[in-house]
Each structure stands twice: as structure tokens, then as C-alpha cells.
Amino acid sequence: MEWIDSHCHLDGYLRQGKLEAVLDRAAKANVTQMIAIGTELDDWTINHDLSLQYSQRISYTVGLHPCHVTESWDQQVNALEAYFDRKHKPVALGEIGLDYFHLPKNPEDAEGIKRFQQSAFERQLAIAKRLGCPVVIHSRDAYDDTIETIDASGVDWNKIVVHCFSYSSEQIKVINKRGGRASFTGIVTYKNAPKVQKAVIEQGSDVLMIETDSPYLSPEPHRGKTNEPAYVAEIGKKCALLLDEPPMELSQKLAENTRKFFSLSVPHE
Numbered sequence: 001m002e003w004i005d006s007h008c009h010l011d012g013y014l015r016q017g018k019l020e021a022v023l024d025r026a027a028k029a030n031v032t033q034m035i036a037i038g039t040e041l042d043d044w045t046i047n048h049d050l051s052l053q054y055s056q057r058i059s060y061t062v063g064l065h066p067c068h069v070t071e072s073w074d075q076q077v078n079a080l081e082a083y084f085d086r087k088h089k090p091v092a093l094g095e096i097g098l099d100y101f102h103l104p105k106n107p108e109d110a111e112g113i114k115r116f117q118q119s120a121f122e123r124q125l126a127i128a129k130r131l132g133c134p135v136v137i138h139s140r141d142a143y144d145d146t147i148e149t150i151d152a153s154g155v156d157w158n159k160i161v162v163h164c165f166s167y168s169s170e171q172i173k174v175i176n177k178r179g180g181r182a183s184f185t186g187i188v189t190y191k192n193a194p195k196v197q198k199a200v201i202e203q204g205s206d207v208l209m210i211e212t213d214s215p216y217l218s219p220e221p222h223r224g225k226t227n228e229p230a231y232v233a234e235i236g237k238k239c240a241l242l243l244d245e246p247p248m249e250l251s252q253k254l255a256e257n258t259r260k261f262f263s264l265s266v267p268h269e
């Protein structure tokens, strides 16, 4: 049984000197591959270098996360496209999108940040369209605007994954109908998350991908601890339960879905 963690953040472990141990535990948990997701200029370089160093196991993406969008967002976005000209390329653009949950308290400041997020999202989608690459979407409390913006961008929905899906089964239908997909985190293992569990069932396993989004959102039974890629198996097992599929078969399907979506090659020893 093998697992792929399709969305994690490894730069923090590296800074804390914990990365080797984290990768060892991932290998022991049969996590064969992971995708280190970019959020801002600082982690793009780290992720690039990590995926060069561990080329069999780690792939990377670059993108400006909506929670890192400030007035000067365009300086970072301007530096983004060059990564796709490098020899060692990102496998996707992301995570990008809209986050209305973490906005400033002051309404005027919040409106300003929303406008910057919108512009940064549009510009990055335009880059993704030009490159024809997969796109990792972050969307929190911003469903309608997210869908509208992607529609307007002309990006092929088949290239879209809405990560850490937190919306309803009705809302996942809309995404799936357009050709897009959602990936799921440890939230699916929580007792108080029937809405997200229903969304897993609604989408089914044909395009499903799973992710830890570590170091955040530890799945049960590790809740309360720092999350890490090794725990992705708990998410896969929970999805197998929800979908009533044997974990062994589902793990294979998830690995295939993820390799296909991000054009990853199978690692060789």
C-alpha cells in the first residue's frame, strides 16, 4: 500500500531541523511521494531546492497564497513565472485563490485586501492559462467569487484542484460538473465534519486526491499534534471507509489520480 501526500508545507520542518525525521517517518508510513506547495517567495526557493535534493520523493509548486497577498503582491507574482523556465520545474501553480476568513477586522482594510487578493488571483490564473499547468486553489469563505474568477479566467477546469475542500456536496457538484476536482485533508476524519464527508462521497474516487496540508490540520487520531506527511494514510483510510472501497485499491487509485493530475513519474529506487 502506498500513499501520496498531494499538498504539504515542508519549509517549516526544514527551518526547525526536523525535516529528515519527518521524511523518515513518511517513508515508514509508505508515503512514496509528496508535493511541497508554495505560498510565497520565501518558500518557493526552499521547495525548489528540496525537490532537487529529493527528486524521487518531493515535487514542488509556486504560487502566492491569498493570505500572503499584500499591496505589493505583484512583485512576488512577477518572480513566479521564471520558475517554469528552470530546469527543475514546478508541477503546478499554487496555492492561489481567495480567503475571506482571515481578513483584517477593519472593514476598509478588509475591502482593500480583498481587492488585492482578486487581482493577484486573476493574474496568476492568467499565467497558469498561458503555461497550461495544473492549478492548486485555496478558497475559504469565498466560494462564489472563486468559481466566478476561475470561469472568467478561461483556465481549463480539468487542471483545477480545490485543495482542503471545506464546502458542501452541492458545491462540489458544481466544480465536478465543470471538470474540476477537490482534494481532502484530515478534516474528513473529524466527527464534526459531516458536510465535508458528504462531499467526499458526492465526488467519489475517480478524481479524488488526498493531502495532509501539514503542518496544519492533523487527522484523527493525531489531532492536537503537529501534522506531517506520514499521517496522510489516516485520511486515505477514512476516505476508503466513506466510499466503501478496500483501502488497498483506493490507495492505488489515489496514487494514480495524483500522478496523472500533476504529471508525476513513478519513483524508482
Ligand SMILES: [Zn+2]
Pocket (backbone or CB within 6 Å): 007, 009, 037, 095, 213
Ligand atoms: Zn496549503
